[in-house]
Amino acid sequence: MKPEDIKYGSDGLVPVVIQDADSGEVLMLAYGNEESMRLTLERGEMVFYSRSRKEIWHKGMTSGNRLPLASLQIDCDCDAVLARVRPTGPACHTGETSCFYRFIHGNDDDSPVFLGRLWAYLKKRSQDSTEESYTARLIAGPKSRVAQKIGEEGVETALAIATEDRGQTIYEAADLVYHLLVGLLASDLSPGEIWRELKKRHRAR
Template sequence: MDLSQVKFDEQGLVPVVVQDAKTGEVLTLAYANREALEETLRTRRSTFYSRSRKTLWRKGETSGNIQEVVEVLLDCDGDAVVYRVLPHGPACHTGERSCFHRPLLSGEPSLGFVLSKVYATIQERLKTLPEGSYVAKLHQAGLDRILKKIGEEAGEVIIAAKNQNPEEVRWEATDLLFHLLIVLAELGLTPEDLARTLWERHRPPGGPAPS
């Protein structure tokens, strides 16, 4: 690992943007010294330097809320770093998933966030089968029932598109996508499995190579 391009500041630190690798959420802005960055790259666990405690800070060491690091990116100037992580538990000491939970201006959640969250809800429903849940009901009716929905919703997309009705297509394509997520969950697959496969086949020229 070559850290010669990293420009630590006069206190020997570099700011680290911690991002959820699946949902894309920015979780925390923290700081790393050389030792923390080296340990992160070696152990693939988020490690920082605590400016208040003036020590190495191994995220999750006491709370258990570790972060698996899947990617580390350096910026053009070499003076800022991104850790893309798979968090185990909340990133924030308040118990919130992300430290950035106070909107000064509210917007819509991103595509990656929505798909990850809706899929996680589907998984939860399949596990706990709560009364009144549509996903639970569909699961209890059996795989054939779910697959009939795939056929049905695909048919509705086709009809809506033949009607040249974008609103109807938006509606029916969402239904199809939702039921496709249920099929994935039933088969033990994730939206990330589809994203990876899609990227392997269709990444544009110059796009980052699949790992």
């Protein structure tokens, strides 16, 4: 599809859903017009149309919290756009990661976006002092140390599954996932490379 395929409303605008490319978290809903969508693709960063100020709005020009573009998708009717982005800071003007930080119903405690949030958090922790942070110590230490933890947690998860201890399985699998993320971080790899490898193997789409 081409940018020209986007259908703008009678007000000249198209709604743009903004999603974090690495966590899958929905960050905001904004609007674009033909010019802002052209500028978005030219600059590789989100440029919107501000409905309140009635002007082109290069997101982050004032706050510094820009939204570099990873991919741009169009829906079946061509009248809505999905932009996956890698934010340089909080997307919301309140300082929250996402503008959708308040609930009317339910919660997102079991949401998979937490995996991406944990990854971002671990990246930050890796810069902390090794005295304060277990994560920083693991990353600063020899690779064999975090590797050993992954082996151990793999075996502990295996034992919990084999003995059908569901509570222990959740506990050990969480340990395993945490140490696997730290191992990837220590190896200068990212979870995205694992998803890409899995996608190559499985025709799950």
